[in-house]
Amino acid sequence: MAVGALSTTLGSMLIGGFFSSFLGGIVAIEVAxxxxxxxxxxxxxxxxxxxxxxxxLFHTGCIWAAMWEYVITNWGTTSKLDFIPWSISLTVLVxxxxxxxxxxxxxxRIFRLSKGNWYMAGPVVFFxxxxxxxxxxxxxxxxxxxxxxxxxxxxxxxxxxxxxxxxSVDILITALFLYLFRGSRRPEGSHLNKVLDQLAxxxxxxGSLTCIGTVVSMICWVTMNRSNLVFLGxxxxxxxxxxxxxxVTLNTRExxxxxxxxxxxxxxxxxxxxxxxxxxxxxxxxxxxxxAMSQTKTEVQIAVERNVQYDLRTDQSHLQQPEPKRNTVS
Numbered sequence: 381m382a383v384g385a386l387s388t389t390l391g392s393m394l395i396g397g398f399f400s401s402f403l404g405g406i407v408a409i410e411v412a413x414x415x416x417x418x419x420x421x422x423x424x425x426x427x428x429x430x431x432x433x434x435x436x437l438f439h440t441g442c443i444w445a446a447m448w449e450y451v452i453t454n455w456g457t458t459s460k461l462d463f464i465p466w467s468i469s470l471t472v473l474v475x476x477x478x479x480x481x482x483x484x485x486x487x488x489r490i491f492r493l494s495k496g497n498w499y500m501a502g503p504v505v506f507f508x509x510x511x512x513x514x515x516x517x518x519x520x521x522x523x524x525x526x527x528x529x530x531x532x533x534x535x536x537x538x539x540x541x542x543x544x545x546x547x548s549v550d551i552l553i554t555a556l557f558l559y560l561f562r563g564s565r566r567p568e569g570s571h572l573n574k575v576l577d578q579l580a581x582x583x584x585x586x587g588s589l590t591c592i593g594t595v596v597s598m599i600c601w602v603t604m605n606r607s608n609l610v611f612l613g614x615x616x617x618x619x620x621x622x623x624x625x626x627x628v629t630l631n632t633r634e635x636x637x638x639x640x641x642x643x644x645x646x647x648x649x650x651x652x653x654x655x656x657x658x659x660x661x662x663x664x665x666x667x668x669x670x671x672a673m674s675q676t677k678t679e680v681q682i683a684v685e686r687n688v689q690y691d692l693r694t695d696q697s698h699l700q701q702p703e704p705k706r707n708t709v710s
Contacts, residue, residue, distance in 0.1 A: 388608045389461050390450055396613025397443045403620035404440045407433065410627035417634055425630065428485065432478055436623050439474040442467040443616055462528050468612070469522035472539075475619035476515030479546055482590075482622040483508035485629075486553045493560045500556055507549045514542030528609070543598035546618075547591050554587030582632055586625035593621045 411433045418425070445467035454460035484505060491501035518539045525531045531539075561580045597618060601611035 388604075388610055392608075392610040392613035393450065393616075394447065394613075396616040397447050399613075400443055400616040400620055401440055403617055403624065404436055407436050407620060407623045407627065410624065410631060413631055414627060417631065428481065429627065429630070432481055432623050432626060435474050435478050435481075436620065439471055439478070439619050442471045442474065446471070464522045464526045464528060464531065466523065469519050471616065471619075472515055472522065473519040475615065475622075476512050476519075476542070478619040479515075479622050480508050480512045482626045483511075483549050483553070485626055486557075490553070490556050490560070493557075504549060504552055504556070507545050507552070511542050511545035511549060514538055514545060518542060540598065540602060543594055543601065547594040547598065550587050550591035550594065554583055554591070557583035557587075582629065586629060590618070590621045590625055593618050 411429060414421075414429055415426075446465050449465045449467065450460065454463070487501045487504040487508070490504060491497065494500045518535070521535045521538065522531055525534070558580055561583070593614065597611050597614035600608070600614060604610060
């Protein structure tokens with residue numbers, strides 16, 4: 381067995397396995413932080429986080445089952461370097477499942493932020509589903525051929541198509557978020573603009589993280605020879621990166637709320653519209669509402685009155701005329 385073959389097969393997979401395990405630790409930390417801070421989140425969010433975490437743990441187990449197969453069980457058998465164990469095939473499918481869930485989560489956010497615009501959210505879900513189909517087909521073919529050389533020779537395009545869909549959806553999601561945040565900007569000097577810039581930065585960073593990982597893996601897959609498994613070591617990390625992007629997005633909501641708590645009442649209301657509102661009960665624990673309740677009774681009444689007139693301006697017949705403003709002593 382040549383040194384070059386070891387470095388580009390077992391070596392790349394071992395490095396990818398160790399790095400993926402490190403990322404898996406970050407996922408576990410983010411999950412613990414989520415359940416510590418967002419105890420009142422909706423069951424849907426909690427189920428999504430637990431599902432992604434369970435898939436991530438299973439993914440890590442599959443990686444090290446494959447490492448055991450190569451390094452321990454078949455050590456010294458050169459022909460086994462081309463063998464595709466069941467655990468490697470499952471890592472492709474699990475990565476696709478995590479990717480699909482994360483893409484659907486972001487598609488839901490886009491749908492809410494765009495006020496129910498299916499022309500924005502629909503393509504994200506459609507191409508995310510195509511990516512899942514391509515990855516499922518790749519998994520089936522890996523189980524069937526059980527050889528990297530045969531798999532590359534016969535159905536290489538299927539795996540390439542799946543990675544292409546994944547990176548394309550990442551770019552589409554990032555572009556849509558930036559477009560929506562830019563369209564919500566206020567006149568110069570508004571505190572809302574700073575919060576929107578922060579949200580845009582989060583969207584760009586999370587989208588770039590997953591897109592770069594997918595593109596680099598695809599480049600290695602397309603350009604390197606058939607006996608090279610560097611692409612696989614990189615592919616191990618893709619599912620972890622998607623899980624991290626989801627959890628970071630969920631866990632940064634509190635910092636965004638703290639950022640908007642220093643702005644004006646109008647800015648806070650605008651950011652509230654931009655926020656994904658799947659959890660209706662969490663509003664009561666938001667710093668914004670705690671700060672609002674600490675104001676004087678007159679100020680709270682005026683704020684509520686303005687919100688009602690804004691939200692129900694299409695049905696003026698149901699609104700009562702506000703009482704004249706009274707002078708109060710703080």
